Amino acid sequence: MxxxxxxxxxxxxxxxxxxxxxxxxxxxxxxxxxxxxxxxxxxxxxxxxxxxxxxxxxxxxxxxxxxxxxxxxxxxxxxxxxxxxxxxxxxxxxxxxxxxxxxxxxxxxxxxxxxxxxxxxxxxxxxxxxxxxxxxxxxxxxxxxxxxxxxxxxxxxxxxxxxxxxxxxxxxxxxxxxxxxxxxxxxxxxxxxxxxxxxxxxxxxxxxxxxxxxEGYYSIPLGKARTVREGSAMTVLVYGTMVHVAEAVLAQKGVDAEIIDLRTLVPLDIDAVEKSVEKTGKCLVIHEATKTSGFGAELVSLVQERCFYHLEAPIERVTGFDTPYPHSLEWAYFPGPVRIGEAVDRLMKD
Structure with a gap:
């Protein structure tokens, strides 16, 4: 620095x-x-x-x-x-x-x-x-x-x-x-x-x-997540474009969710993740990449390992599909209001 x-x-x-x-x-x-x-x-x-x-x-x-x-x-x-x-x-x-x-x-x-x-x-x-x-x-x-x-x-x-x-x-x-x-x-x-x-x-x-x-010089430490908004109904773990998508969907649904922008995947701010999930008891993971072996799988595993006794519902995951990138159907491929909304509804029922 x-x-x-x-x-x-x-x-x-x-x-x-x-x-x-x-x-x-x-x-x-x-x-x-x-x-x-x-x-x-x-x-x-x-x-x-x-x-x-x-x-x-x-x-x-x-x-x-x-x-x-x-x-x-x-x-x-x-x-x-x-x-x-x-x-x-x-x-x-x-x-x-x-x-x-x-x-x-x-x-x-x-x-x-x-x-x-x-x-x-x-x-x-x-x-x-x-x-x-x-x-x-x-x-x-x-x-x-x-x-x-x-x-x-x-x-x-x-x-x-x-x-x-x-x-x-x-x-x-x-x-x-x-x-x-x-x-x-x-x-x-x-x-x-x-x-x-x-x-x-x-x-x-x-x-x-x-x-x-x-303007000028400033740095943000690697490995430090950002709380986009605080909430108590559930924890939403996102990064990149999906931060804005999650914000829009949750605002539209009126859900008091805590949104965590991971910012760096490695090193991961696992303390911020644990603290939020322990508070809310529910967790939703969203990313644009394909589902199988995506980074969301690692997040789900970490939350399950570290926050199991605080969870009040199964962890939800909304991602891209396990297909080659579909040029003509890319908007159906992205996690959006419909699929994210369905995951939110399932979490809110439990």
Whole structure:
């Protein structure tokens, strides 16, 4: 943490940003503070990234610190692992999470094990940024949610913000971390949370003002959940886009639920989860990814193990379906008002 630049968030001036702008601002802040921070990936330089998250950075910091790569995800991540071992803090961008798979061996066999296999002589302070999830009509190869693959790997940290404020603070913390971080950005809310009941494609790609984000440097510790709203009827565990979906559905139903935005899946704020479930006695888990072996299964297991004697009803889980991503039916695939509402009704009956 850059102690000399830390300012109370109550004192820092703020401005409206959407998530893309907040991510760009975080990269700008860290590149300005630390000459070891470098950005690489496909089209991140002159073009500013496919979603413009790196716009203007090459012009400001030069081609040696913000540079384009070939279309080679294995090479992008492999190069970043080498840079990190050398002492840099690379922030590679993978244009879509669906394309990260060629780099899995580099992440699992090299980055995640660097500290352990070198007995602490080397670390791997790299942050892999990637848009993930559906909602922009990207089709089967631009819409997947593979977060569970990374939470299974010891040595990797997995972060998923849900607001511009959190996106900036968490990305700064990820870049400062001495271990490899997978930073998934829910592109369905890149331009701000959407309106309505979340079950219509017409509500997806609206431009919104986003939220108030402090200017300058600040970080949000990895492994610290956020209580979106307090309640007593049930605990709802969510992250990313589903935070906003859950908020809308529960408000529509008038249920006094406590919504916990996990923010980081690994490390997980299990204390916040336990405290909430012990208070409410009921638990609902929601995520966009497929159901089988999704991160929700881990959450259900942890709640069952740690909060069994406080539970007043079976844990409910609402997720995507166990199918390849259905481009033409993506809005039926997403957890939405109908399926979430049914799960809420079952919990409220018990």
């Amino acid at each position: 850059l102690e000399e630049d830390a300012v109370s968030l109550h004192e820092a001036p703020t401005r409206q940003m959407n998530m893309i702008e907040a991510i760009n601002d975080a990269l700008d802040v860290m590149m300005g503070h630390d000459p070891d921070v470098v950005v690489l990936g496909e089209d991140v330089g002159y073009f500013g990234g496919v979603f413009r998250a790196t716009a203007g950075l090459q012009k400001k910091y030069g081609k040696n610190r913000v540079f384009d790569s070939p279309i080679n995800e294995c090479g992008i991540i492999g190069a970043a692992v080498g840079m990190a071992a050398y002492g840099l803090r690379p922030v590679p961008e993978i244009q879509f999470a669906d394309y990260i798979y060629p780099g899995l061996d580099q992440l699992i066999s090299e980055a995640a094990r660097m500290r352990y296999r070198s007995a602490g002589q080397f670390t791997s302070p790299l942050t892999v940024r990637s848009p993930f999830g559906g909602g922009i009509f990207g089709g089967q190869t631009h819409s997947q949610s593979p977060e569970a693959l990374f939470t299974h790997v010891a040595g990797l940290k997995t972060v998923i913000p849900s607001t511009p404020h959190d996106a900036k603070g968490l990305l700064i913390a990820a870049i400062e971390d001495n271990d490899p971080v997978i930073f998934f950005e829910p592109k369905r809310i890149y331009n701000g949370p959407f309106d309505g009941n979340y079950d219509s494609p017409s509500k997806t790609w609206k431009s919104h003002s986003g939220g108030k984000v402090p």
